[in-house]
Amino acid sequence: MIRTPYLLFLGDAPDQLAAKVAQGIADWNPENVVGQFRMPGCQADVGVADMTLQDAYNKGARTLVVGVANRGGMISEAWLAVLAEAMEIGFDLASGLHSLLRDEDVLKATSARSGATLHDVRVPSVAYPIADGKKRSGKRCLAIGTDCSVGKMYTGLAMNAEMEKRGLKSTFRPTGQTGILITGKGVPLDAVVADFMAGAVEWLTPDNDADHWDHIEGQGSLFHVSFSGVTMALIHGGQPDAIILAHEPTRTHMRGLPDYDLPSLEALRDMVLPIARIANPNVLVAGISVNTKALGDDEAATHCKEIEAQMSLPTVDPFRHGAGRLVDALQAI
């Protein structure tokens, strides 16, 4: 577990997109965010109070979270002095970057001296088992995308938040770096060794109360040839009762694969159901989540309506319209 609350480190982010991780944490876990720390020239702002390291520590912050990514996922030279100073004050550090905190000599030395913990959440810290496929109690929902990066994490977070608001039993189960930093725990599935992927998902979503829902964060896409194996392990390890199809309507080809067209929602539904029935014969597609960020309000509403008519399934942008109708669909199961 990562100690909370957090101070969000935005560094010298060149634009808002570079601070995507910090934004995710500020959006979904605001009660655990004390403020943001920005270096000179920082072009991002996630809408929380600017604070010095010492002020944030005095206000209770206990982990400085690297909420910024520069090109290549490296730890920038310019950040090191700040990160080291934070540890001297008493912070732990957490990061989901490709390059690891523990591989920086100055951070390792400071951590050893100060007793601060370095959380590299991209590195699995558990020896996951091989999946045994046993039916687990409780219910599970998984978002499956037509492509990568179409809003699967936000869908799960929004459905979880809506269930909590309704007083229902619900947990968001992160499988990626941002999700882990938002909740403080989870499985960095894309970094797990192949043989243990499905077992890691089983480990992440154990037996639970019969009326409890796990919202498992999706990864990749069955139609994305680079990462489809990860998606497969999520379906068979997660044994979902309900699937939400996730879609981004302005994509012109699969992300990073210019020669690959996006599948239709019908094609995705027809592929995922037989696969998911292997682990859970009662699985059904419960709804559709559309990421309408690139559309205006009217266009977004019209688009969802059209898909709803076409697919005969409740269709919303859970971030824009709320996840109420998707949660209604789960409650009807």
Added chain:
Amino acid sequence: MIRTPYLLFLGDAPDQLAAKVAQGIADWNPENVVGQFRMPGCQADVGVADMTLQDAYNKGARTLVVGVANRGGMISEAWLAVLAEAMEIGFDLASGLHSLLRDEDVLKATSARSGATLHDVRVPSVAYPIADGKKRSGKRCLAIGTDCSVGKMYTGLAMNAEMEKRGLKSTFRPTGQTGILITGKGVPLDAVVADFMAGAVEWLTPDNDADHWDHIEGQGSLFHVSFSGVTMALIHGGQPDAIILAHEPTRTHMRGLPDYDLPSLEALRDMVLPIARIANPNVLVAGISVNTKALGDDEAATHCKEIEAQMSLPTVDPFRHGAGRLVDALQAI
């Protein structure tokens, strides 16, 4: 690359099955096998000459291959003295066991002193790329099983051997420990990190002559919930032109999963084709490989005939009947 030829180390194998890896090498790469080394009490025999370490070295053997597995894939205490002596004589060591040669202090020390190389083929030695999905030249065949351990590796090896016999351009591409030890190279796919699985398969089967066939070793099964993600990565990274369905007719449930029934060959075909078409729209199922080891000669022949009638596809046990008809099917593509 692992230096050849090999001396096969059978250790104190309690039965023939424990020497499965050595048997695979003796069956499929006999020209690179000088002999076998058996310790007192060894109950296995892979049908090659017994030899002392020194005699085998004098006859040209350069790598002692651990061709035996005991319970849990551990390196037995009893083996260490022999393995160390082999390195003093001039052998390299190779092993596909879960526990690693390099983690044994005595082997590590002896290797450092003698200059011998320790090959732990279960550990990836390459930084594989993320798959880019680009269409590659040359042709590829992949065996897809109704279950794990139904003869996918033997199918690929038999088809490759038959193609070589016919003077066709052909390469067997191992993705598991035994296959790597047989050929001296390959990708230990089940030990690759999730994000890089499909990229590792692309790396393994690069551009080639238009009339060259890669026979990619299959892993897992789309219907085996513990390992289906690995199978998925093989399909999307391998972008096969031809698929062989592999089946073992006496299995009563999925291997290690008593609650999971085996799929029919029709169900497997109907699931794999839409998945494989994402990476290669022209893919087809070319034939069926039945592992008839548990059947008598007549029964095996009848069984294959029945499946052939049912599926309208050439159906053989390539180890028992030869892979000629499967290769005919590839040549007709």
